[in-house]
Amino acid sequence: MTPRDDILELKALMSRSVLGQEAIVDRLLLGLLANGHLLVEGLPGLAKTRAVKSLAANLETGMNRIQFVPDLLPSDVTGTEVYHNADGRGEFQFQAGPIFNNIILADEINRAPAKVQAALLEAMEERQVTVAGTTHKLPELFMVMATQNPIEQEGTYPLPEAQMDRFLMHVMITYPDETSEVEIVRMVRSEAVPSNGNKPETKTISQQVVFDARKEIDSVYTSEAVETYIVDLISATRFPERYNDQLKKWIHVGASPRGSIGLDKCSRAHAWLKGNDHVTPDDIRAVIHDVLRHRIMLSYEANADGVSADEVIAEIVKVVAVS
Structure with missing residues (x-):
């Protein structure tokens, strides 16, 4: 099998348990292939964690979930130096935090x-953590999916725009359609039925497939007209x-x-997933x-008129022509 076949199989495996949310499955795979991080915004119960x-x-891969709360400390994420006393000799040793894993749900x-x-x-940016003057590398395959709830703003600390720029994509997810929701109810009902220990064998995709896929994506051709x-598009903003x-x-x-770089990375990964070489x-x-x-960043007038970023982007796509 080719790396693309394996990635498509991974997508099919994910889609079996994440129903009615094809967008989040697609974007997670794009982020993984483009070696970037995702900020996912949606109401509770829309399968963000499940995805x-x-x-x-x-x-x-390994995965860690970090629940962000107001009293969380940076060391609770990155890790810290802990004093150990063995054989009468004391020394500080680094105790890694939950950030040291392949996939992080923030x-x-x-x-x-x-x-x-x-x-x-x-x-996320440096792919490393420095504690007490010592730098600790994160795993080669490392991706963060951060979530935020759009309706509960009391007691929150909104991400500054400059920090949000570190995320490759900001994904918005909405309610599933009625047909998918019926399937969701049936799936959750079937999951509650005892399996009597006869769990079906499940195949897992090797990490190496992701690295091989990234090499192929690097060779996807982008013409000068497409680069322009x-x-x-970025210049229009x-x-x-x-x-x-x-x-x-x-x-x-x-x-x-970073917008130009993100468009280039994601468009090449999108083309590769479709089976195209350009x-x-x-x-x-x-x-x-x-x-x-x-x-x-939208202006005061846009916010006052209820204009969303998506509407602005749609207008940019409409007025910017392909060279």
């Missing part, structure tokens, strides 16, 4: 204060007045170069909302 657990269960990240958020985001299209007065009214601050404008349009949603 990341399904990924870890079907891939040969649940309700906006419930922890800025110091804790910064500790997590530093590990990516840069033009920075200089909206070049396109129309409406965009100028809506956008306060545009996307950083990126098309459709691949870019398929991922642009998730890549740019958290990188654009």
